[in-house]
Amino acid sequence: MKTIQELAQTTQSDVRGTSFTAYALSPVEFLKEIVDAAQKRLYFAQFAYTSTAPEGTKDVVIPKRSIFLGQSGVSYDVSEPTSSDITWTTLNNLDGVTFTPAIVLSGIAIANQAIHTNALDLINQAKEELTYAIGDKVDYAVAQAINNATAAVYNANPALQTRGAQIIYGGDATGDATLATGDTLTTDMISNAKMRLMSATCRAWASGVEYDLSTTYAGKNSWMPTPEPIVLFISPEQENVLLKDSQFVNASEYGNNEVVMNGEIGKYIGVKVVVTNNVETTDAGGTPGWTRMAGDSGTVTPKVHRCVLIKANKAIGLVYGRKPELKVFPINERDQTGLTLVASYQAKAIYDDAIVWIDVSDS
Numbered sequence: 601m602k603t604i605q606e607l608a609q610t611t612q613s614d615v616r617g618t619s620f621t622a623y624a625l626s627p628v629e630f631l632k633e634i635v636d637a638a639q640k641r642l643y644f645a646q647f648a649y650t651s652t653a654p655e656g657t658k659d660v661v662i663p664k665r666s667i668f669l670g671q672s673g674v675s676y677d678v679s680e681p682t683s684s685d686i687t688w689t690t691l692n693n694l695d696g697v698t699f700t701p702a703i704v705l706s707g708i709a710i711a712n713q714a715i716h717t718n719a720l721d722l723i724n725q726a727k728e729e730l731t732y733a734i735g736d737k738v739d740y741a742v743a744q745a746i747n748n749a750t751a752a753v754y755n756a757n758p759a760l761q762t763r764g765a766q767i768i769y770g771g772d773a774t775g776d777a778t779l780a781t782g783d784t785l786t787t788d789m790i791s792n793a794k795m796r797l798m799s800a801t802c803r804a805w806a807s808g809v810e811y812d813l814s815t816t817y818a819g820k821n822s823w824m825p826t827p828e829p830i831v832l833f834i835s836p837e838q839e840n841v842l843l844k845d846s847q848f849v850n851a852s853e854y855g856n857n858e859v860v861m862n863g864e865i866g867k868y869i870g871v872k873v874v875v876t877n878n879v880e881t882t883d884a885g886g887t888p889g890w891t892r893m894a895g896d897s898g899t900v901t902p903k904v905h906r907c908v909l910i911k912a913n914k915a916i917g918l919v920y921g922r923k924p925e926l927k928v929f930p931i932n933e934r935d936q937t938g939l940t941l942v943a944s945y946q947a948k949a950i951y952d953d954a955i956v957w958i959d960v961s962d963s
Contacts, residue, residue: 642735643863643876644742647831647910648918649950653701660919661696664950667763667821669693701921701944704737706730709936723937727926730941734924736878738945743833743878745947746908746916747890749955752804754894758814763802764952767893768792770960774808775896776888779904783961785838787847787868793909793956794871797823797830802953805893820953823911831861831872834907835879837962839865842873871909881905890957907958915954920945 653660675687708726715722752764769775770783796803802813802820813819823830834842842848852866852873863874882888884903910916921944931938949955 642739642878643861643874644746644833644878644916645735645739645918646862647912648742648916648947649913650918650920651699652920652923653699657921658700660699660701662699662917662919662950663694663696666693666695667819672816697917697948697950699917699919699946699948701919701946703921703942703944704734705940705942706733707938707940709931709934709938712935712937715937723928723939726939727928730926730939731924734941734943738918738943738947739876740878741945742916742918742947743876743880743908744890745949746910746955747880747906747957749891749915749949749952751891751893752802752813752818752820752953754804754806754811754813758817761804761813761818763813763818763820764804765891765949765955765957766796766803766953767805767957767959768796770958773959774805774810776882776892776900776904776959777896777898778808779900779902779959779961781902781961781963783902784841784963785834785907785958785960787842787845787851789958789960790832790871790909791869793832793958794830794869796956797909797911797954798825805895807895821951823914823951823954825870828912828914829872830870830909831874831912832868832907832909832958833874833876833879835877835881835905835962836875837905838879838907838960839875841963879905879907888959902961902963904959904961907960909956909958911951911954914951915949916947917950918945918947 649662651660651662669689673693674689677687708730710722710726749765752766753762755761768789770779770785770789773779773783800819800822801815802818803810804813805811848868852868861872861874863876865873865875867873880890882900882904884901885899887899888904888906890906922942924941924943926939926941928937928939930936
């Protein structure tokens with residue numbers, strides 16, 4: 601059975617703040633507002649294909665066309681058939697991705713004495729904490745799903761090659777383990793990543809070498825920037841690098857008549873650039889937990905971020921079993937007020953080849 605684990609119960613001493621000295625005839629006014637700590641910006645989820653499982657449903661399957669057959673995948677007869685039939689083409693490119701939303705639960709219990717003796721609206725503060733936390737958790741789940749997608753695979757035998765997510769590295773690195781200080785994000789890398797997303801040729805690394813895969817066996821979808829945009833997610837560290845690059849600043853488009861998405865700092869060569877703290881990172885000397893290309897193993901030397909370029913609404917899916925539900929209720933036997941937040945969801949890659957990873961050092 602799923603239960604809500606109360607890691608702590610909020611009492612008067614937990615919320616009264618820092619002590620200070622006051623005098624009986626020196627009035628003190630407490631402002632009934634709170635200055636929020638800096639909140640991380642949440643932006644991955646807005647570019648995911650989102651759906652909700654109907655009540656009574658455990659799994660949701662999102663159908664997809666793995667790749668269009670195209671001119672080489674459809675058989676053509678070049679003369680009108682007389683004694684023979686038209687050559688039939690097998691329709692074998694339809695598939696589906698199964699999502700199984702998993703439940704998450706959280707809760708805050710506040711002593712009623714604390715509520716009645718505090719200058720702040722503790723119930724409202726608790727609501728904000730829980731709703732922000734679940735938004736952050738879902739957004740990071742989408743980021744992780746992007747970074748845990750299936751990578752493209754090279755094999756000397758073209759029939760064993762498979763399309764998937766592609767990757768480029770900062771500087772002259774050929775893997776995360778060879779990234780060095782100075783292998784930062786550049787405008788050329790953005791252009792190279794966009795080319796990989798739009799190209800029908802998939803590329804994969806093996807033992808430090810990048811190969812073009814067979815278009816016959818591992819040809820990829822050609823993801824154009826319309827109607828859904830191509831989006832680049834970067835961290836504030838990579839934003840700092842780009843804003844010092846005159847080529848990016850001079851060529852970026854800001855505002856105009858387009859809808860500007862949450863976190864978007866501009867549009868460069870047709871790519872929406874979004875800044876978020878949920879871009880995954882690995883500290884110096886750490887081992888990345890994301891999907892890595894064949895032959896790349898071991899720790900990283902500098903601190904590394906994995907920026908990602910995706911085709912919006914195609915690369916990643918987010919399915920809710922239950923959208924976040926917040927409830928407030930009395931706990932009479934403890935003279936407390938409880939708040940619970942329940943949700944169930946799963947984020948998962950839909951089209952792996954609609955993802956390009958960009959691994960770079962911060963400085």
